[in-house]
Amino acid sequence: MSVTPLQALPLDLLRQRSSTKWRSYDDDVIPMFVAETDFPLAPAITAALHRAVEIGDTGYTPPRPGIDVDFAAYAQRMWGWTIGPSRIRWTGDVMMGVVEVLRAVTSPGDRVIVTPPVYPPFYDTVEEAGAVVERVPLIDDGERWSLDLAGIERAFSRGARAILLCNPHNPTGTVHSRESLADLARLAERYGASVVSDEIHAPLTHAPAVFTPFLDAAPEAAAVGYAVTSASKTYNLAGLKCAVIVTGSEETAAVVRSLPWEVEWRAGLFGVIANRAAFAAESDGWLASLLVALDDNRRLLAELLAEHLPLARYRLPDAGFLAWVDVSAYGWGDNPSPHIRREAKVALHHGPLFGEQGIGHVRINVGCAPEVLREAITRIGALARQG
Structure with a gap:
């Protein structure tokens, strides 16, 4: 059809x-x-926001806004990715989530890998978290871009504590293969490092490419990884603040639960309403x-x-x-x-x-x-x- x-x-x-x-x-x-x-906007988003304005639903975001259940259902439909809602938290936007996770998994002065050319706020976010940027550029073979796993391993071996992954990659539009993500997860586990994966462009993957959530790439990914994403890019909702932080193990979930309470309060109510409508099957x-x-x-x-x-x-x-x-x-x-x-x-x-x-x-x-x-x-x- x-x-x-x-x-x-x-x-x-x-x-x-x-x-x-x-x-x-x-x-x-x-x-x-x-x-x-x-x-x-998707009609379901317009309707949800219109209704909120109509009834004056403009207060504080509730302590259980429901976006955890909605994103879990969305991930299952989109990518066959099974996530327990208890592994999903929320915040104001993807970069807010990234910087808070980086603060939790690194110490001041630690090095965090980025893979240029990459979304410019990555550099600022690493520095905001108190860490130092270490650049390991993508490999460009003339046909496509890929992660430089050998270069990433060298950086890990020299003490880099985390990598900020762009998956899919901005600006190249690269969808990293399941195999390369699995290899990255195994490297991070071997060196005791963390992977923070920005997956905001995932719903916009074009066939025949297939998006692989980092946390679903390999068993090791669940132990080392954090995914941060939002409906904001796909559904044009950047002005409505809401993102989700996803974990794959009890240990990483505990790290996210330990973040300051205001990390979740930064999610705006209209952002939650719009994201929930975006993640609904109706959209x-x-x-x-x-x-x-x-x-x-x-x-x-x-x-x-x-x-x-x-x-x-x-x-x-x-x-x-x-x-x-x-x-x-x-x-x-x-x-x-x-x-x-x-x-x-x-x-x-x-x-x-x-x-x-x-x-x-x-x-x-x-x-x-x-x-x-x-x-x-x-x-x-x-x-x-x-x-």
């Missing part, structure tokens, strides 16, 4: 939004930088339509780049709505995004913020209407032809 692609909202309506994407630049700039999408059809739209756009981007920016290098991402593109051949400097924004009026994310592997790169948000994507790449192509 075919699924109809989800339609993005019209630009005149989107420009009435007050979020970062639509308030950072003037209206002559096409915003494709921050990870917000242009689609309508699965909306997600299927979104995935078709994003799959179409990631492929359309390849066609547009071939037509307008033939020297650019781009691989279809396994997951998400973010495209990692090397435009260094055009001579726009180490950080091409400001030049593109000034001259082509298209705002892209700054490649070097993801690490030195991002020099000459841009990150493009394709979570938009096809005609918006077409106009953006046409503008950049015209800039390239100017020389």
Whole structure:
């Protein structure tokens, strides 16, 4: 049975939004930088929030908000991952959860591995937790990116206490294989290290790629791992604060239970309401339509780049709505995004913020209407032809 692609909202309506994407630049700039999408909310989310406003349900988040049960059911439907609700806690957003777990599993000055090019807040989060960033870049074999397990083992052997994993990876869109995640879990167990896995892009995995939750990758993963995720990226809910922290063993669950009580209080009630509606089976059809739209756009981007920016290098991402593109051949400097924004009026994310592997790169948000994507790449192509 075919699924109809989800339609993005019209630009005149989107420009009435007050979020970062639509308030950072003037209206002559096409915003494709921050990870917000242009689609309508899933109807179940809209209905749940509308009802909350209608009855004035705007108070404190309850001590048992129910998101543990809802996420457990969602994980079972999406990935065949069985989690006991008692292993699921909640907080304000993924980076809040990450920093609190890192504080719990490291001591000040400990080294934490990150795998650039990677989501820029990873670097800040490690430092906020009092730890020190140790970079072990992804391996790029020219066809795809993968974890440098040998490099990670060397870092563990030299005393790194944890790794902050991006699974699926942002910005490359890489879905790490079950085998590599299992190997990572065994390495972490061997060296007494922890794995904190940011899995916020997991529901956006494109077939034939298959997402593997880190905690489900191998028996060892349950002993060393913590997963932090949210509906916020997939369902465009970043302004409604809520995320879940998932553990796989009694020992790691005890670590999360020992976190300060305010870690859970940081989850906003509207965030919980929206996340619960997103995780409900009622929203699965909306997600299927979104995935078709994003799959179409990631492929359309390849066609547009071939037509307008033939020297650019781009691989279809396994997951998400973010495209990692090397435009260094055009001579726009180490950080091409400001030049593109000034001259082509298209705002892209700054490649070097993801690490030195991002020099000459841009990150493009394709979570938009096809005609918006077409106009953006046409503008950049015209800039390239100017020389």
